[in-house]
Amino acid sequence: MEKYLILNTLDYPILSLTMIIPVLGALVCMFMKNETALKVWGLIVTLITLAVSIPLYTAFDATTPLYQFVENRPWFPAINLNYVVGVDGISVLLVLLTTFVMPLCILCSWRYIKTRMREFIFVTLLMETAMIGVFVSLNTVLFYIFWEGMLVPMYLIIAVWGGPRKDYASIKFFLYTFTGSIFLLVAIIALYITTGTFFIPELMDHTYPFMFQLWIFLAFALSFAIKMPMYPFHTWLPAAHVEAPTAGSVILASILLKMGGYGFLRFCLPIAPAATMACVPWMIGLSIVSIIFGGYLALGQSDMKKLIAYSSVGHMGFVTLGIFLLNPEGIKGAILQMINHGVTTGALFVCVGLIYERTHSREISDNSALGMMMPLFVTFFGIFSLSSFGFPGTNSFVSEILVLVGAFREMPVVGFLAIIGAILAAAYMLRLLQKVVWNTSDGHAHHGDDHGHGDGHGGGHHVLADLNLREIGTLAFLTFFVFWIGFYPKPLLGMMDVSVNHLIQQVNAGMACAPTAALDHFAMIKGIGAKIAGM
Amino acid sequence: MDTITTCKLLIAPLIPLITSLLIMATGKKPNLRETCIIAGALTTFATVISLFPHVMHGGTYDYNLVTIIPGISVKFHLDGLGLIFSGVASTLWIFAAFYCIGYMRGLDEHAQTRFYVCYAVSVGAGIGAAFAGSLFTLYLFYEIISIMTYPLVMHHQDAEGYAGGRKYIIYLMFTSKAFLLPAMAITYVMCGTLDFATTGVLNGIFPATANPLLVTITYLCFFFGFAKAGVMPFHNWLPDAMVAPTPVSALLHAVVVVKVGVFSVCRIMLSLYGVKLLQDTGLGLFTAYFVSFTILCASVIALTKTNLKARLAYSTVSQLSYIILGVAMLTPNSITGGLIHIANHAFSKITLFFAAGAIFVATGKKDISELGGLGYRMPFTMIAFGLASLSMIGIPPVAGFVTKWYLALGAMDIHNTILLTVLIASSLLNAGYFVPVFLTAFFGDPPPGDTATGSLEKQPLILFMVVPLFITALISVMLGVFPDFLINITKLMGGA
Known part of the structure; x- marks a missing residue:
């Protein structure tokens, strides 16, 4: 077992600590009554978790594909079950994303959540533990426990603090995700019966017969595709996003969706490499459909949250596309795209939440012409919108160009199809931005002084207050990451470099046992691409 | 150095x-x-x-x-x-x-x-x-x-x-998004870098083994992707x-x-593809013919516009393509002609727009037919406009002449009578849409009901506009009389 692991180089169990702090915080908050104190407590706990997780970044050894900061304790020896957690270059960034986003979730709920504050903080903190747990588990049982553990808190966040159609949305979310996890469980048990271990690195090293791999792949892929969400399993997402409170949307968009992508990288590719190869054309096809269909639907939305939700479908399409290109650029682009989507789309949901607190509407038409009244807000909103459609110099551009380079290297046709998604992204984000900043519907001129204090608002609402210090802080924090990753993604890419290459080696090594017929059409498509590219 | x-x-x-x-x-x-x-x-x-x-x-x-x-x-x-x-x-x-x-x-x-x-x-x-x-x-x-x-x-x-x-x-x-993004991605796949070549204009960054079809596709993507160049149809x-x-x-x-x-x-042409590759693939000549269409077509449309700014806009579309035409002919003379036109057109065209704006602020007039007699009320503005027009048409000693001289030399260097014809025809068209403006301003009758007289250029705010536009017009003349400075710079980029 030890050959896959580097035991913790720090002198304290850092991963367990990041998981346990939110739980302890949640327990303490059960005994608190004052709402402000609860909010402050939630913020403190999430900030402490963030602080504790920082060594994951600073002490991470980017030169090895092995698992790091590992804790390995016997748990249930009878069935060879250990409590084992650790991170590698693929998961470490997602853990950091989680600890980084959670304080922002508390901050953006400051005024939004008006009832049952204690329960809200409680559930949110439990959510954090479960999410970190999913990314650090090196054991399928542990993984499954955390995976299921997220379901109830998230259901509650939507069902208790959600909008008018919260019942419909929360149940739809629950059923979709739960259906997926049943298949996940089946696959986990099947793997245990075949190999006698729950330890993920060992599962990766096993060679399975092709048909077995195919079934395992399909079971995992269904579960992860629902979570991503990938077309045609995406319909729960817009409903959940629209009804969820701001914090719920941010958690959903920034972290929960990433678990699908993470699952593909951690389970599907290394455990079932031959099946992955055989399914590549299908997965890439679905990714392209997600990219184009998501973008196309986003173009037609009048509800801001729905628009951003559909844009997520498109962005996640880029993630799966990158993953199944199976080359270093594609996979690195996909992981970076997950981080970027977490930052940018999370920020956009925070922005929408801020407007909603002021105008009590998410309709674009009710929130137009804010440019004159809320210049600061509009500046931030503009930055995140540009980032969302991959403006050069922002974070999404880097991941988008990486995935595109990966695509053009393997199959140029796919690259050109993905470009359609990029065009649509620019179209719907600019449409949204134009309507929010300017008012294009009435066409009358706003003749005010230079900083026009709300003399011409077509939306018919009163003078709106610009951002306060807490809101500026939240958004400025996210803006920093937009530009940092946009101009200097080297540290992040460096962290995942070795692990990604190792993953690709695993896939290539595992291909050997695939029946040639299954690989034929993959090779054919790839061959055509190579011929066109002349490489 | x-x-x-x-x-x-x-x-x-x-x-x-x-x-x-x-x-x-x-x-x-x-x-x-x-x-x-x-x-x-x-x-x-x-x-x-x-x-x-x-x-x-x-x-x-x-x-x-x-x-x-x-x-x-x-x-x-x-x-x-x-x-x-x-x-x-x-x-x-x-x-x-x-x-x-x-x-x-x-x-x-x-x-x-x-x-x-x-x-x-x-x-x-x-x-x-x-x-x-x-x-x-x-x-x-x-x-x-x-x-x-x-x-x-x-x-x-x-x-x-x-x-x-x-x-x-x-x-x-x-x-x-549709053209530049894929072009960049493909270029990166083929060359492994997006840095420009810094070793002169002869060789670009594309390896000799690059697939000609893909090179052509990326070139077209770049060419249409930079739509700010105003090449038709974008x-x-x-x-x-x-x-x-x-x-x-x-x-x-x-x-x-x-x-x-x-x-x-x-x-893109000089530092990414290089003169040699463009000559070998014939993309240079293709570009030259393609922009020739824009040169002529935009000039014809400009003739039909009666709004002064609209006419100037189509004139811009046409003139921009001269620059690309010059570089696309890929001879030292033509590259010189193309590159100096970046400066020549800038100084002349900004004068024309400045004049149009000054006229609008002073009189509220936008249409060419309304300009009758204005030459006597805004003499400096209209003289500057006239000088800049001469530059656009390509009459010595104003800057535009130097451009056309070198472009014509370039066309003769490659023995291409079609491109030479395009240059001559477009000069006639330029004259066709600029001369009437000037004639109306000095020799046309004021519009009925407009009987005001006296200079409009004496108000302080109008002076803020007239002085800059007159200076840019004078610079246009200077660039025509002393073109050496610009020509020396173009020599650095393979010009004559």
Whole structure:
């Protein structure tokens, strides 16, 4: 077992600590009554978790594909079950994303959540533990426990603090995700019966017969595709996003969706490499459909949250596309795209939440012409919108160009199809931005002084207050990451470099046992691409 | 000469950005704000000029800011081509800054602070594009210009402004996403880098083994992707963008924005593909024929326009293609002709737009037919307009003549009578749409009911406009009489 692991180089169990702090915080908050104190407590706990997780970044050894900061304790020896957690270059960034986003979730709920504050903080903190747990588990049982553990808190966040159609949305979310996890469980048990271990690195090293791999792949892929969400399993997402409170949307968009992508990288590719190869054309096809269909639907939305939700479908399409290109650029682009989507789309949901607190509407038409009244807000909103459609110099551009380079290297046709998604992204984000900043519907001129204090608002609402210090802080924090990753993604890419290459080696090594017929059409498509590219 | 690494290449584009912050900070005090603008313009000019001597002697400047992923970096590199463009943009910003004061105050425009902020950032991004040492850097500044000029086009915030702005951003964003993005990705796949070649214009960065079909596809993607160059069929945003206030049309839509497009196309041809590859694949000649169509067609459309700014807009579309035509003919003479036209067209066309704006502020007239007799009420404006028109037509001793002389030499070098014919025909067309304006102003009858007389150029605010436009007209003449300075710069880029 030890050959896959580097035991913790720090002198304290850092991963367990990041998981346990939110739980302890949640327990303490059960005994608190004052709402402000609860909010402050939630913020403190999430900030402490963030602080504790920082060594994951600073002490991470980017030169090895092995698992790091590992804790390995016997748990249930009878069935060879250990409590084992650790991170590698693929998961470490997602853990950091989680600890980084959670304080922002508390901050953006400051005024939004008006009832049952204690329960809200409680559930949110439990959510954090479960999410970190999913990314650090090196054991399928542990993984499954955390995976299921997220379901109830998230259901509650939507069902208790959600909008008018919260019942419909929360149940739809629950059923979709739960259906997926049943298949996940089946696959986990099947793997245990075949190999006698729950330890993920060992599962990766096993060679399975092709048909077995195919079934395992399909079971995992269904579960992860629902979570991503990938077309045609995406319909729960817009409903959940629209009804969820701001914090719920941010958690959903920034972290929960990433678990699908993470699952593909951690389970599907290394455990079932031959099946992955055989399914590549299908997965890439679905990714392209997600990219184009998501973008196309986003173009037609009048509800801001729905628009951003559909844009997520498109962005996640880029993630799966990158993953199944199976080359270093594609996979690195996909992981970076997950981080970027977490930052940018999370920020956009925070922005929408801020407007909603002021105008009590998410309709674009009710929130137009804010440019004159809320210049600061509009500046931030503009930055995140540009980032969302991959403006050069922002974070999404880097991941988008990486995935595109990966695509053009393997199959140029796919690259050109993905470009359609990029065009649509620019179209719907600019449409949204134009309507929010300017008012294009009435066409009358706003003749005010230079900083026009709300003399011409077509939306018919009163003078709106610009951002306060807490809101500026939240958004400025996210803006920093937009530009940092946009101009200097080297540290992040460096962290995942070795692990990604190792993953690709695993896939290539595992291909050997695939029946040639299954690989034929993959090779054919790839061959055509190579011929066109002349490489 | 050697290459010097200097952060001046970063400072020059940053000064306009800092200026824009100062404009925001001083927005409530118009006099102070406009002092900042002029100070910013002068400092930018001084910084750019300080880079001239070294490059004129054959050296280059280099500055690598940050590497994003291996082969894709934000880096600056200054050579002859960048020198012409940055020099023109920074010089004209000074004149435009004075002109803006007269125009914006004369019309009592709204949201002036926003206007000046976007204006300054756009100019800064233009200079950044001129200094770009990699395709990514060029793309970055190209896109910043798109976004920052968008509020300027919609400045009036009326239905027409929104429609123009919408069209503007759709054309520019669509082409850049649909063509530039795949072109960059494919180039990166083929070459492993997006840095421009710095070893002269003969060889680009494409390896000799590159698939010719893919090379052609990427070239076409680049060619159409830089839609700011106004090459048909993606030229249509330009006439509609004329709803913007005239200083925007003047500096941005005659100089910075469109020149960035043309500059990018030239940069792609000279520093990414190289003369040799374009000759071998025949893409150079293809480009020459393709833009010839734009030259003639846009001139014919200009004949039909009666609105002065619309006529100037189509004239711009036509003139921009001269620059590309010159480079695309791929001979030393023609490259010289093309590159000096970046400067020649800039000085002449900004004069024409300045004049159109001055006329609008002084009299409210937009249509050519209304200009009768105006030559006697605004003599300096109309004389400047006349001189700039001569330059556009290509009559000595004004700047445009030098351009056409070298372009004609280039066409003869490659023994191509078709392109020579295009040059002659388009000169006639230019005369066809510029001479009537001048004739109407001096020899036409004033419109019925308009009996006012006396000079309109004596009010202080009008003077803020007339003085800059007269100086730019004089510079146009100077460039025609003493073309040596520009021609020496083009020699650095393979010119004659």
